[in-house]
Amino acid sequence: MKSELEIFREYIRQRGLRRTPERELILAEIFATHEHFDVDSLYLSLRQKGIKVSKASIYRALPLFIDCGLVREVDFTDGHWHYEHIYGHEQHHHLRCLACGEVLEFAEPGLSCLGLRLLQEYGFTVVSQHLDVKGYCRACRGHEAPAEPEKETP
Amino acid sequence: MKSELEIFREYIRQRGLRRTPERELILAEIFATHEHFDVDSLYLSLRQKGIKVSKASIYRALPLFIDCGLVREVDFTDGHWHYEHIYGHEQHHHLRCLACGEVLEFAEPGLSCLGLRLLQEYGFTVVSQHLDVKGYCRACRGHEAPAEPEKETP
DNA sequence: GTATCTGCAAACCCTTTGCAATAAG
DNA sequence: CTTATTGCAAAGGGTTTGCAGATAC
Numbered sequence: 001m002k003s004e005l006e007i008f009r010e011y012i013r014q015r016g017l018r019r020t021p022e023r024e025l026i027l028a029e030i031f032a033t034h035e036h037f038d039v040d041s042l043y044l045s046l047r048q049k050g051i052k053v054s055k056a057s058i059y060r061a062l063p064l065f066i067d068c069g070l071v072r073e074v075d076f077t078d079g080h081w082h083y084e085h086i087y088g089h090e091q092h093h094h095l096r097c098l099a100c101g102e103v104l105e106f107a108e109p110g111l112s113c114l115g116l117r118l119l120q121e122y123g124f125t126v127v128s129q130h131l132d133v134k135g136y137c138r139a140c141r142g143h144e145a146p147a148e149p150e151k152e153t154p
Numbered sequence: 155m156k157s158e159l160e161i162f163r164e165y166i167r168q169r170g171l172r173r174t175p176e177r178e179l180i181l182a183e184i185f186a187t188h189e190h191f192d193v194d195s196l197y198l199s200l201r202q203k204g205i206k207v208s209k210a211s212i213y214r215a216l217p218l219f220i221d222c223g224l225v226r227e228v229d230f231t232d233g234h235w236h237y238e239h240i241y242g243h244e245q246h247h248h249l250r251c252l253a254c255g256e257v258l259e260f261a262e263p264g265l266s267c268l269g270l271r272l273l274q275e276y277g278f279t280v281v282s283q284h285l286d287v288k289g290y291c292r293a294c295r296g297h298e299a300p301a302e303p304e305k306e307t308p
Numbered sequence: 309g310t311a312t313c314t315g316c317a318a319a320c321c322c323t324t325t326g327c328a329a330t331a332a333g
Numbered sequence: 334c335t336t337a338t339t340g341c342a343a344a345g346g347g348t349t350t351g352c353a354g355a356t357a358c
Contacts, residue, residue, distance in 0.1 A: 123292030138277030
């Protein structure tokens, strides 16, 4: 299996873009980080390692990583984007606790045939699918009651 | 079945908030509108009817509607939030065309038992779940090829 | 009467962009 | 050499907030 760096260099070459240390340092940091990140946390963790890259460069590099399928936008809950690296990571979805903000990942194999169904039924070609579940995690359950019980058909 | 206005008034009363014409006009407009909206379109459609409500009031009213389960945030694709009214509307998910931006709705009954599974497996109490699918609609299919074919396990 | 709500405009904050200097190919 | 990229700082744009006046209750 190719490394993320190889994937990225191939993408860069194909597009006639330029291989720069900044982009590769940012990419390395993204894949060194355990999970979700945002621009600010990424910027800070680079700085803490003594790597000086401007936020502008991070903002300009992210669309490239997304475009070549290494990274995806996850959510926009706090008024800014959160991202995660997806290459080499099982397809998964997210549980977000409304009380503590914790994010859990889970798999939903039942969705594997959804793409085919959407193609047949709507002529829609699926590129990505993500299930976003909000609620209360085990620790917060009871402490903070949900406003309304979930209903399938209100 | 209670009307959205009744739901909202009950919510307002319970919280000791105040029933104002502005909030109810905004709510009425949201439910008069066919589907998805954003703050700007809502503001403009109110204005076109000669209803003067400030954007600040809209921004301050939306969290209330969301909190009482009448409205939900849908996505943040264009750099700002989009919303939809959900009360009295079948639970559904979204297909977003990456080429033309069109949004289709579809049902996924297979997810109806997900809540129970997440509760058993993770102790997670589901409040809401939304499946966000990106890809290319029938009209755009072929015109603009997806960057990477979808893979279940990369 | 008192506390909430509205409208206005300014403040906020994340993100984008213009520009000159730098560096990749 | 030519053109993409970087860093800086300023601009952008949706959202939030402070404040004075209006208004529910």
